[in-house]
Amino acid sequence: MKVLTFCGNSLRDLRAFPDTVRREAGYQLEKVQNAHPPSDWKPMPSIGKGVQEIRIRDESGAFRVIYVARFADAVYVLHCFQKKTQKTGKTDLGTATQRYRDLVRELDP
Numbered sequence: 001m002k003v004l005t006f007c008g009n010s011l012r013d014l015r016a017f018p019d020t021v022r023r024e025a026g027y028q029l030e031k032v033q034n035a036h037p038p039s040d041w042k043p044m045p046s047i048g049k050g051v052q053e054i055r056i057r058d059e060s061g062a063f064r065v066i067y068v069a070r071f072a073d074a075v076y077v078l079h080c081f082q083k084k085t086q087k088t089g090k091t092d093l094g095t096a097t098q099r100y101r102d103l104v105r106e107l108d109p
Contacts, residue, residue, distance in 0.1 A: 002033045003074040007099040013080040014065065021056050021063050025080070028054045032067065032075050047093065048100035051078065064088070066096045068103070076103055 006014070014025060028038040032054075044051040050070030056063045062083040069075045079096040083089075 002035075002069065004029060004033055004077065005074045006077045007103060008079070008095070010077045010080045010099075014077070017063055017080070017082070018058065018060050020058055021060070024056050024058075025054065025063070025065050028056070029065065029067070029075065029077070032069050044096070047078070047096045048104070051096070051100060064092075066092075068100060071107060078103070 014022060017025060028041075031038055038052075038054045040055040041052050042055065044053050044066060047066065048068065051066060051068045054065040054067070056065070064079075064081055064083055065077060066079045067075055067077045078099040079092060081092050
């Protein structure tokens with residue numbers, strides 16, 4: 001089982017999700033930690049190699065958890081947010097991209 005590591009304020013953002021969404025996100029992240037795919041996901045190659053997005057919907061809206069699991073030591077959660085529109089916002093993509101770049105720099109100096 002890989003360790004779960006949160007980048008930036010992603011843990012705080014995840015904790016701000018509604019209870020049902022937070023529990024579902026935790027369940028899906030545990031699946032990823034154990035090398036199983038989440039139930040609803042899509043690749044996010046525009047952010048970086050191996051980056052994926054967990055998609056969660058409930059009555060309060062659409063929520064996303066962007067993570068990367070391609071590194072041997074851990075699953076890194078890059079960004080957690082609630083979607084407000086059909087398309088993922090530039091700010092959210094930018095945040096995840098910057099955290100991915102920082103992570104790669106940190107892991108491969």
